[in-house]
Amino acid sequence: MGDIVPKIKVDYIPEGNQNRPGTKGDMQWITIHNTANPNSTAQNERDYVARREDNVGFHYAVDDQEAIAIIPEDEVAWHTGTREGNRTSIGIEICESGDQKKTWQNAVGLTAKILKERGWKTDRIRTHKSWSGKNCPRKLLDQWDEFTDDIENALEILKNEDKKGGDIMEKPEENTLAPEWKLKGIQYLQEKGLLYDIEGWTEKVDEPMPVWAVTLLLKRIHEDLASKDDKKTSSGE
Numbered sequence: 199m200g201d202i203v204p205k206i207k208v209d210y211i212p213e214g215n216q217n218r219p220g221t222k223g224d225m226q227w228i229t230i231h232n233t234a235n236p237n238s239t240a241q242n243e244r245d246y247v248a249r250r251e252d253n254v255g256f257h258y259a260v261d262d263q264e265a266i267a268i269i270p271e272d273e274v275a276w277h278t279g280t281r282e283g284n285r286t287s288i289g290i291e292i293c294e295s296g297d298q299k300k301t302w303q304n305a306v307g308l309t310a311k312i313l314k315e316r317g318w319k320t321d322r323i324r325t326h327k328s329w330s331g332k333n334c335p336r337k338l339l340d341q342w343d344e345f346t347d348d349i350e351n352a353l354e355i356l357k358n359e360d361k362k363g364g365d366i367m368e369k370p371e372e373n374t375l376a377p378e379w380k381l382k383g384i385q386y387l388q389e390k391g392l393l394y395d396i397e398g399w400t401e402k403v404d405e406p407m408p409v410w411a412v413t414l415l416l417k418r419i420h421e422d423l424a425s426k427d428d429k430k431t432s433s434g435e
């Protein structure tokens with residue numbers, strides 16, 4: 199991924215918050231905004247959505263440092279001034295603070311990432327203005343073609359990286375946990391006091407076991423059974 203996609207911090211506002219209706223949308227578009235606030239950072243924007251009580255929300259805020267996921271992409275957020283836009287588009291607020299060149303790049307990377315994940319092309323990107331007529335994103339309307347061209351290029355690079363095997367950062371995290379049935383034996387033996395290094399065993403659950411380890415474990419189990427037999431005998435059961 200190199201530098202194309204910015205760091206994305208997931209910091210959703212709580213379910214039940216005034217500005218998170220929680221209803222599922224039918225996402226078809228990405229709507230681009232500017233914050234119209236020269237001072238606020240992505241974190242400020244996120245906290246602003248969490249705090250306000252006037253039905254304002256968007257899915258991401260991005261500044262020169264990072265992107266913050268504020269509302270899950272599949273949920274409705276109130277950012278376009280239209281019912282249709284809110285129901286069908288993912289809202290990205292682009293901050294006007296800090297290094298605007300870097301912010302531009304981060305916004306391009308974030309947008310390209312979402313397009314790639316959804317198998318969308320750049321014709322899915324829209325301005326806030328296209329919904330409601332509002333002068334937004336106010337700093338990008340003049341440079342809209344350049345902005346979407348950059349996203350197109352970033353999208354191509356991301357797709358090519360995928361073809362080459364991609365970057366580990368972009369792949370969904372592998373589930374490293376073994377299925378439960380594979381761990382049953384380990385858990386049982388631990389409960390019985392016959393296995394100790396549970397994390398080690400769990401990590402190596404799919405690895406072959408050397409003969410010495412198998413035999414030592416069997417020896418331990420045998421001794422355990424034998425000692426129980428002894429107790430039974432001595433207590434006369």
Ligand SMILES: [Zn+2]
Pocket residue numbers: 230231232277326332334335
């Ligand atoms: Zn807007």
